Each structure stands twice: as C-alpha cells, then as structure tokens.
Amino acid sequence: MAGIEVTALHKRYPDGTVAVEHVDLSIRDGELFVMLGPSGCGKTTTLRAIAGLERQTTGDIRIGDTLVNDLPPAERDIAMVFQFYALYPHLKTRDNLAFPLRAEGLPKSEVQERVDEAARLMRLGPLLDRRPHRLSGGEQQRVALARALVRRPRAFLMDEPLTNLDAELRADMRTEIKHLQGELGTTMVYVTHDQVEAMSLGHRIAILNKGRVEQIGTPLEVYDRPASLFCAAFIGSPPMNLIEVEVADGKLRSQGGLTLAPPPGLPRDRRLVAGVRPEALEVTEQGAERSVAARVVSAEWLGDEIIYVVDHGGQREVRVRMPPTVRFAADAPVGLRHTGGPPPVYDVSTEELVA
Amino acid sequence: MAVSVDEAVATGPARDRTPSARRLGGRGRSVLEVVLLTVLAVVMLFPVLWMIETSIKENRDVYAIPAKFFNFTVTMDHFKDVFVAPGGGRSALSAAFLNSVLVAGVSTALATVLGVPAAWAYSRFSVKAKKDQLFFILSTRFMPPVVVVIPIFLMYRQVGLIDSKLGLILIYAAFNVPFTIWMMKGFVDEVPSEYEDAAMLDGYTRLQAFWRFTLPLLLPGIAATAVFALIFSWNEFVFAIFLTSSDGVRTAPPAIAGLIGGTTVDWGLVAAASLVFALPVLIFAYLVRKHLVAGVTLGAVRR
Numbered sequence: 129m130a131g132i133e134v135t136a137l138h139k140r141y142p143d144g145t146v147a148v149e150h151v152d153l154s155i156r157d158g159e160l161f162v163m164l165g166p167s168g169c170g171k172t173t174t175l176r177a178i179a180g181l182e183r184q185t186t187g188d189i190r191i192g193d194t195l196v197n198d199l200p201p202a203e204r205d206i207a208m209v210f211q212f213y214a215l216y217p218h219l220k221t222r223d224n225l226a227f228p229l230r231a232e233g234l235p236k237s238e239v240q241e242r243v244d245e246a247a248r249l250m251r252l253g254p255l256l257d258r259r260p261h262r263l264s265g266g267e268q269q270r271v272a273l274a275r276a277l278v279r280r281p282r283a284f285l286m287d288e289p290l291t292n293l294d295a296e297l298r299a300d301m302r303t304e305i306k307h308l309q310g311e312l313g314t315t316m317v318y319v320t321h322d323q324v325e326a327m328s329l330g331h332r333i334a335i336l337n338k339g340r341v342e343q344i345g346t347p348l349e350v351y352d353r354p355a356s357l358f359c360a361a362f363i364g365s366p367p368m369n370l371i372e373v374e375v376a377d378g379k380l381r382s383q384g385g386l387t388l389a390p391p392p393g394l395p396r397d398r399r400l401v402a403g404v405r406p407e408a409l410e411v412t413e414q415g416a417e418r419s420v421a422a423r424v425v426s427a428e429w430l431g432d433e434i435i436y437v438v439d440h441g442g443q444r445e446v447r448v449r450m451p452p453t454v455r456f457a458a459d460a461p462v463g464l465r466h467t468g469g470p471p472p473v474y475d476v477s478t479e480e481l482v483a
Numbered sequence: 484m485a486v487s488v489d490e491a492v493a494t495g496p497a498r499d500r501t502p503s504a505r506r507l508g509g510r511g512r513s514v515l516e517v518v519l520l521t522v523l524a525v526v527m528l529f530p531v532l533w534m535i536e537t538s539i540k541e542n543r544d545v546y547a548i549p550a551k552f553f554n555f556t557v558t559m560d561h562f563k564d565v566f567v568a569p570g571g572g573r574s575a576l577s578a579a580f581l582n583s584v585l586v587a588g589v590s591t592a593l594a595t596v597l598g599v600p601a602a603w604a605y606s607r608f609s610v611k612a613k614k615d616q617l618f619f620i621l622s623t624r625f626m627p628p629v630v631v632v633i634p635i636f637l638m639y640r641q642v643g644l645i646d647s648k649l650g651l652i653l654i655y656a657a658f659n660v661p662f663t664i665w666m667m668k669g670f671v672d673e674v675p676s677e678y679e680d681a682a683m684l685d686g687y688t689r690l691q692a693f694w695r696f697t698l699p700l701l702l703p704g705i706a707a708t709a710v711f712a713l714i715f716s717w718n719e720f721v722f723a724i725f726l727t728s729s730d731g732v733r734t735a736p737p738a739i740a741g742l743i744g745g746t747t748v749d750w751g752l753v754a755a756a757s758l759v760f761a762l763p764v765l766i767f768a769y770l771v772r773k774h775l776v777a778g779v780t781l782g783a784v785r786r
Contacts, residue, residue, distance in 0.1 A: 141609040142609050142610060142611045143609050143610070143611055143612070143613065145609075176680075179680075179684065180683075180684075181680050181683060181684075200683070200688070201680075201683045201684045202683065202684060202685065202686035202687070206684070207684065208680070208681070208684050210677040210680065210681065211677070212675045212677050213677075214675060214677035214678050214680065214681040216678065216681075216696065217700070218699065227685060228684070228685040228686070231685045231686040231687070232686060
C-alpha cells in the first residue's frame with residue numbers, strides 16, 4: 129500500500145491538445161480518492177498518467193517513495209479497472225483472473241490460491257468457467273474488480289467503472305466497492321463524472337475542470353463551500369442557486385430583495401454572487417415574515433421531497449427543496465426566504481470564492 | 484460486426500415501395516418483382532453462362548450459326564489447353580496463372596503487413612496532423628491508376644523494374660496499402676483499446692499487447708481486407724499490360740487478353756482461361772462474403 133503524489137502534472141499531445149494543464153494531487157495511503165469532473169477535464173488522462181499508460185509531458189508522479197515517471201505500467205505495482213471492463217474475450221473468468229499472476233510468473237499453487245480468494249471476495253464462484261460474453265454487465269464488472277484484486281497492488285485505479293451499468297446495479301456496485309476498499313484498506317483513485325458517485329464513495333474529492341484542479345476536499349466541504357462557481361454548479365442535484373447580490377446595511381441583498389446573512393470579510397467593490405443550496409431556501413405563504421414576493425414556476429414532485437422552481441423580482445428559476453407536505457400550485461404567488469447560515473459568496477469576474 | 488451487418492441489411496431500401504407497385508397491391512407487386520429480377524438476372528448472367536458454354540464446346544460448335552444452346556458435344560479440351568502446351572509441357576497460360584498467384588499473393592501479404600500496424604498506430608496514437616495524413620493516404624486512391632501508368636513506366640525503366648514480378652508486386656502493394664490502412668482502421672477502432680491497456684498493466688509491452696490481444700480480434704477484419712486487396716491485385720490489368728512483356732513475368736489478365744487478336748481467335752480457350760481465372764476470386768469472395776458486406780457498410784451503422 130502506498131500514497132500517490134502527483135506534482136505539477138502537465139500533458140500535451142503531439143497534435144497540440146492540452147489534456148492536463150496543471151495538476152497537483154497528494155493522495156494518502158489507504159484513501160479512497162475521487163477525481164470528479166465533466167468529460168474532457170483531464171481526469172482520465174491524469175489517471176492514465178498515474179497508471180503509466182500515458183507519459184506526462186512534464187511533472188512527477190510518485191507511488192509510495194518511488195518516482196515512477198519512467199517505469200512501465202507493469203512495474204508500478206498498481207491495478208486498473210476500466211469502463212469497458214477489458215476482460216480478455218477468449219479466456220474464461222478463471223483464466224482472466226489468473227492471467228496477470230501468470231504473467232508475473234507466480235507458482236501455480238499460489239495463482240490458484242489467489243484466484244480462489246478473489247473469487248470468494250467478489251462472489252464469482254459460479255462464473256469461473258464462463259467466458260466474458262456469457263456474463264452480464266454487472267458480472268463482468270465484478271470479474272474486472274476481482275482481476276484487479278488478485279494482483280494485491282499498492283493502489284487501485286478505477287476509470288469510470290460503473291458508467292456502463294444500469295442505475296440499480298450501479299448503486300449496488302458502489303456499495304460493494306466502498307465496502308471492499310474499506311476492508312482491504314488499499315489506496316484507490318476513482319475517476320467519475322457522476323457527482324453522486326463521487327459524494328457517496330470518496331474520502332476526498334478533487335474537482336477538475338479544463339485540466340486544472342478546482343477544489344480538493346471531503347464530500348461535505350465540497351458540498352458546503354464550493355471553491356469556485358464551476359464547483360458550485362457541478363456538485364448537488366438540483367445545483368446551487370447562484371444569486372447576484374450586493375452588500376447593503378451589513379447584509380447581502382438580491383435584486384428581488386431577498387436578504388441573506390453575510391459571511392465575514394466581504395469585499396465591497398466587486399460584483400458578487402451568492403451560492404445558495406436549494407435546502408437553504410424556503411417557500412412560504414405570501415407575505416410571511418422576512419419573505420419576499422415570488423411566484424411558483426413549476427414543481428417537481430419527487431415523493432420524498434418537492435423541488436419548487438420560483439421566480440422572484442427579476443431573479444429567474446430559483447430552486448427550492450421542500451418537504452412533500454408543503455404544497456403550492458403552479459403560478460401561485462408565494463413568499464421566498466433564506467433559512468440557512470451565511471452562504472459562500474463568489475466574485476463574478478474571477479469566479480472564485482471570496483468569502 | 485455481425486450485428487451491424489444485419490442492421491444495415493434490415494434497414495436497407497427494402498421497404499421502398501414505388502407508387503405503381505403500391506397500386507398493384509401485394510400480389511401484383513411480387514409478380515412484377517419476380518419478372519423484373521428474372522429479366523435482370525438473365526441479362527447479367529447471360530455472358531457468364533455463355534462463357535461457361537463456350538469453354539466446354541468444340542470449336543466448330545462455337546462458330547455454329549444458328550448458335551447451339553444445348554445440343555453440342557461437351558469437351559474438356561480447352562481446359563486441358565489452358566494448362567498444357569500443345570506439344571506437352573507447361574503452357575504459357577499456366578505460367579501466367581502462377582505469376583498471378585505469386586504477384587497477387589505477395590503484394591497482398593506486403594500490403595497487409597505494412598497496412599495493419601499502420602492502421603493500428605493511426606487508431607491508437609495521437610499523431611500530429613493525423614486527419615491530414617489519413618486524407619493524404621486516401622487521396623492516393625482518388626485518381627484512376629491509369630493516370631500514373633506513364634510516369635510509373637518511366638520510373639520503372641530507370642530503376643530496372645520493368646518486366647519484373649517485383650515491379651508488379653510493389654505497385655500493387657502501393658495501391659493496396661492505403662486501402663488496407665483505411666479499412667483496417669475501422670476494424671481497429673472497434674476493438675476497445677482497454678484490452679491493450681490491461682495487457683500493459685499485466686506486464687506486456689505495447690507491441691506484445693497488440694500482437695497477443697488486439698491482433699487475434701482483428702483476424703476477421705484482416706481476412707476481409709486481404710481478400711479485397713487480393714481481388715484488386717488479381718484482376719489488375721492496366722499496369723500488368725504496360726509494365727510486363729515476357730511470358731515468364733506476365734500475369735493472367737494480359738495473358739488472356741493476348742489470346743485475342745490473332746487471325747483466328749480460339750474462343751474456347753479464352754472462355755476456359757477466363758473461367759479458371761475467375762474461380763479463385765469467386766471462392767474467396769464467397770468465403771468472406773459476410774465480412775465483405777461488413778467492410779462495405781463499415782461506419783454506416785453505429786454500435
């Protein structure tokens with residue numbers, strides 16, 4: 129087991145595209161570290177650079193104490209799980225699992241032992257004599273995970289391993305992976321574009337955008353205080369409301385008159401945007417205390433909650449999360465008020481967190 | 484691959500009803516279809532049938548007026564003449580067939596050996612100006628080959644490749660490499676690169692990963708591509724007639740054409756030689772017919 133240090137990583141392809149602009153990561157030993165970002169943000173390239181499948185243009189990668197820049201993938205002592213599983217189609221499950229071990233030249237008895245252990249961990253017993261095309265997507269993914277396990281690597285690299293599964297199976301596998309990582313205590317770097325996956329799996333999350341790290345933090349830190357407007361829009365479903373505000377009378381006030389508690393240390397002379405989570409707002413009866421006039425545009429009835437979309441004084445489409453008991457009709461005139469603590473505030477021009 | 488073929492066929496213009504056919508209704512439509520297709524088949528196949536007949540007729544029956552369709556004496560002499568010279572020993576035609584086998588086989592092998600790795604590289608690696616390079620490669624196939632016959636002839640004369648099998652092999656390979664690269668790139672694109680990534684993580688080098696994991700999956704594609712290349716080399720006529728002259732080098736197409744043009748033409752021999760010439764291509768095309776369709780419709784249907 130080992131931590132992974134990525135320092136000043138930069139990857140530029142011969143055709144001129146820059147996949148990774150500048151990435152620094154410090155992944156701790158035994159950590160489940162998630163790299164999250166939209167497609168093309170450089171997360172997969174970073175992962176492939178760690179694996180040794182891509183050679184970075186500049187920058188250093190250390191796994192444990194070893195500088196691995198010039199080591200081929202096989203000598204980095206890591207295992208990778210791919211989005212398309214990449215099980216060898218001509219080999220049975222058993223041989224797929226044994227393959228990396230045989231390639232290492234381990235004695236037969238040990239290969240057998242390790243394959244059995246991985247098969248038991250991933251409950252593959254009945255599948256051992258099947259070829260990949262006779263396995264379902266979920267089964268293939270479990271075989272792929274088991275194939276990574278048998279190596280007993282210093283770190284697991286996961287490249288969107290659940291993307292090709294249907295929603296229900298994905299949730300199951302998510303639990304399984306998290307449980308497995310906790311059990312083994314092996315460092316795991318997990319790449320995904322799915323923020324729910326990132327939030328539920330990661331000990332820490334790195335949000336990448338355009339080849340740069342926007343924010344690194346625990347899921348709660350990332351959720352509560354997104355470091356930039358990009359992170360604010362990316363994490364959470366429905367996403368944060370970004371409301372233009374100005375500082376007046378020691379408070380934050382939106383165009384529509386909604387007042388918010390101000391965080392300390394606000395700069396005065398800049399255009400500001402407050403990031404307000406849908407659950408930090410409340411739809412009330414018209415004219416309720418501290419509320420401003422608003423109008424319901426639409427309501428999404430999700431069963432356990434209702435997402436109201438409301439307009440208020442020129443600010444369009446503010447999303448509010450309400451319990452299913454509070455019901456307003458579409459187009460109804462209502463009140464809107466802020467209930468949470470001071471929201472994170474961003475500078476419109478730099479798009480970064482200022483307070 | 485097979486899936487996309489089936490889809491391509493199923494979604495073809497089969498349901499394309501012409502207005503007149505619709506007016507005639509189901510039964511009238513099918514009768515019309517059968518009649519039209521029969522007429523078409525007769526028109527298309529008559530030369531072939533006539534060639535087969537001519538190849539097994541005696542010479543006086545070939546020239547008989549009115550033409551004899553059924554009541555002629557069957558003979559295999561023409562086929563014997565294709566392979567055996569009149570005085571015994573090997574005939575010039577059989578030598579030409581051997582040359583064709585050699586030239587087509589070696590040039591196809593060469594194009595495959597060069598083209599498949601190139602296609603793999605273009606598919607897998609980020610190459611500077613990749614699209615431009617691929618376009619350039621394709622552009623060599625834009626012009627009709629006959630355009631470059633004269634320059635090639637002059638160049639070949641300079642370097643001494645005129646009237647040599649090597650010269651033909653090289654020119655056919657040169658025409659087949661671009662084709663092989665383009666067709667194989669489609670097949671390589673279909674094989675997920677993760678196989679190679681996984682193999683590299685398992686301790687293989689990139690080339691070993693290609694050789695051991697990707698190549699076996701490409702074999703059907705390679706077979707289809709090679710058959711296309713083989714058919715091109717086998718059928719090629721223009722370069723063969725311009726660049727070769729002696730019997731020892733000449734391939735079958737110019738050799739067969741050379742049978743026509745004397746004072747009397749032995750049509751029986753021409754027909755028999757043509758049949759023998761057409762047979763290998765027919766067999767190959769039949770063997771890989773599924774992949775031929777796949778190759779032709781490649782990229783037409785997304786997975």
